[in-house]
Amino acid sequence: MKIFKALLITTILGFSSIGQVQAEPQSIKRPGWMTDAVIQSILAMNLTESQRGPFRQHLKECLAGIQADVHKVTKRGGFDLEKKIQRANKYRWRDFRTKMRLLLSAEQIPAFNNYLIVQAEALQIELSLPDSERIRWN
Numbered sequence: 003m004k005i006f007k008a009l010l011i012t013t014i015l016g017f018s019s020i021g022q023v024q025a026e027p028q029s030i031k032r033p034g035w036m037t038d039a040v041i042q043s044i045l046a047m048n049l050t051e052s053q054r055g056p057f058r059q060h061l062k063e064c065l066a067g068i069q070a071d072v073h074k075v076t077k078r079g080g081f082d083l084e085k086k087i088q089r090a091n092k093y094r095w096r097d098f099r100t101k102m103r104l105l106l107s108a109e110q111i112p113a114f115n116n117y118l119i120v121q122a123e124a125l126q127i128e129l130s131l132p133d134s135e136r137i138r139w140n
Contacts, residue, residue, distance in 0.1 A: 035065075035124045043117040047110050056105055064098040068125070095122070 032041075049057055071090035075083055099118060106114055 035121075037120075037124050039120045040117070040124050043113065043120045047106070047113040047117060049110075053105050057102065060098050060101045064094045065125075067094045067097075 068091055071094065072087055075086045075090065080086075095118065099114075102114060103111065
């Protein structure tokens with residue numbers, strides 16, 4: 003539960019300071035999954051003010067869902083946990099992608115697709131680690 007709360011807090015704080023990141027990239031502490039490449043791909047989408055709020059909300063839901071899925075699958079145990087987690091992650095990312103494509107303009111879609119690739123690379127799940135350290139932010 004601590005990781006879930008920390009994830010939500012860092013997501014909210016991280017995205018609320020995106021505008022400041024452009025001005026002072028070294029002075030802001032950000033979550034591990036928010037790499038420079040992720041930030042650049044978010045900025046490349048050129049989100050309008052009305053798109054930023056829904057983007058933060060949908061991303062928060064996606065990452066919180068991934069966290070919950072990892073916890074649920076590992077708690078249940080069994081065989082082929084990685085495959086089960088990947089299946090759950092596909093659902094979360096597909097839902098996020100569907101919601102965002104409704105908000106974005108045609109010019110923003112290629113930058114958004116690039117963002118999804120970069121974000122997926124930044125977020126990896128290590129099943130060999132203890133539960134408290136399972137989600138690893140590159």
